Amino acid sequence: MEQHHIRLTASEIGGLWTNYVTDSMFICIFQYFLQHVEDREIQQILEHALDLAEQHIQVITKIFHEEGHAIPLGFTEGDVHVSAPRLFSDEFFLFFTKQMAKGALVTYGGILALTFRKDIREHFMSCLSSTMELFNEATDLLMSKGLEVKSPYIPYIEQVDMVEKQHFLAGWFGDQRPLTAMEITNLYTNIQTNHLGRTLVTAFGQVAQHEDVRSYMRRGKELASKHLEVLGKFLAESDLPIPMTWDASVLPESKAPFSDKIMMFMISLMSASGIGNYGFAISASPRRDIASTYSRLFAETALFAEDGANIEIKHAWMEKPPQAANRAALMK
Template identity: 40%
Template sequence: MNEGNIHLTSAEIGSLWTGYMQDSMSKCVLSFMLKHIEDQDIKPAIQYAYDLSSNHLEQLLTIFEKENYAVPNGFTEQDVNINAPWLFTDTFCLTYVNHMAKVGMIAYSGFVSMSTREDMRNYFILALNETATLYNQTSEIALSKGINARHPYIEVPKETDYVDSKKYFSGLNPFSDKRPLNAVEISHIYMNILTNVVGVKLCLAFAQTSPSKDVQDFMLRGKEISQKHIKIFVDTLMKDDIDAPQVPDTAVSDSTTQAFSDKLLMYHMSLISASGIGNYATAAAASQRSDLMINYERLSLEVSRLAKSGADIMIKNEWLEQPPGIKDRKKLAKNKQKG
């Protein structure tokens, strides 16, 4: 099939744009990490992640040229100061890349499912496989160094069972005992604790290195929200005598020198927020206790409000790059009439 005769769909155009934005941001962050990281067990994984982003950008530029697609501005060397003092521990770099690989796998699987053209599907499938390899690599390194965060253990089921009462789905009545959490609910609560821990550290690092008061305040607010959500999730586990996750050392240094542009920081947080809202929606759909569903809905709204305030800051400072879209037909008609 001659792909040149088949136009890109809106889904493919949007997926390519999103992929370019995310890979150009990742390349900046990873270049800073590579400049400073010392652990020789961890460094190859960070290098592999950097190489993936670089290769993806090259492939995307080839696609853009072929399709006469305007190249997004994205992020460049101007958005990172690799000579700034070290900001993260080496362990945090590993945890960060592992987390972003999870985000990437979800994104690429969506891109694959929305793509029609064979060349687009092939590109996104390859990127998905490469990102899965990165996830495996970082997970293995964390496991070998004893710094991986493992989900809680519960007993393996010895027999099958069925829900025998509507009470299984209840959980809002404070005067009645809630049924214990099931394995699916535990897994989502645990994962959302880990992602919020990463969010707290990123917000701290970004707040202390940004020269902008608006960005600092936004990041500190994001940190407080993540800490609040962590407490809610940990308390939910503890009520069933389930241990909270043992998170590896993900400390942030005391450097206040700007390492990344405010534009990059705010875009990064918008990406993290969108990922968090998606995680909460998935967790709510998978949970069978009503109190958990309500909690996820409430917390998602809180993250959405934070994301909205972040978007306002980006618009105010002209940092928010607009995704491709269709022309405003009414506006075109009015402009024509004026002419």
């Protein structure tokens, strides 16, 4: 019986396109990291990460060719200068890899839930399983080197109890209840994301070629520092430790390893991750003062991301993603 060809849906095209562009960026980044890494164990992690990104590009290229869909431009060897001086420490290479793997797990899981064709499902299931392996390897190495920053410890629950007062939701005035485990988790996650973002904009602000990009990176550092202070205050008020900073991992170099285009895309990716994290944290924070704080930080990050997109458009760095047909224009 003849098999009917199943076209790709919008969610499948969008997922593949995003996967291609993002991994083309990671290929550039990991090629540069590998040029400078000295620790052999970290080198093996970076080699694994690079290999996964290259495999994904090959699979998506084949699918798009078979479908007659244009291959995204993404990022190429012209966007990376592997011979540029070292800008980050080996430890940062490892931190970065784990954080990117953690973000990729969320992204792949979301895309997989919206795929239908068997080969596309298999691709994103493979992406999930291989990225989980990379995540575990990076975490194990961070743990073995004593570099992993764990979320805070809290007491075990000895007996089940029920919320009896509406004060559980309060937070603006008077005594505040202790943070819940999920509130602590989201504060920890968002502090880590902002630390990583601040480290990147600090480095990129040193080496960017365009003044508007350098100014944008300086603004990003100020924003991340402000958010770290706001979020860290909630942990400090509960006598909980605040995750460490990685700013010391940026070396005082001024020669750019990456194009301004790829650095702006990386920060747009971090902004999108931050917006998503804040949105989830709002839904998981019963205390009204915490939820309202996240709402404010969400809005500030969204505005920062929009201004970054405007810079990318100004310099013709933003590749147009797949879109629906413009029926209104076709009917004129």
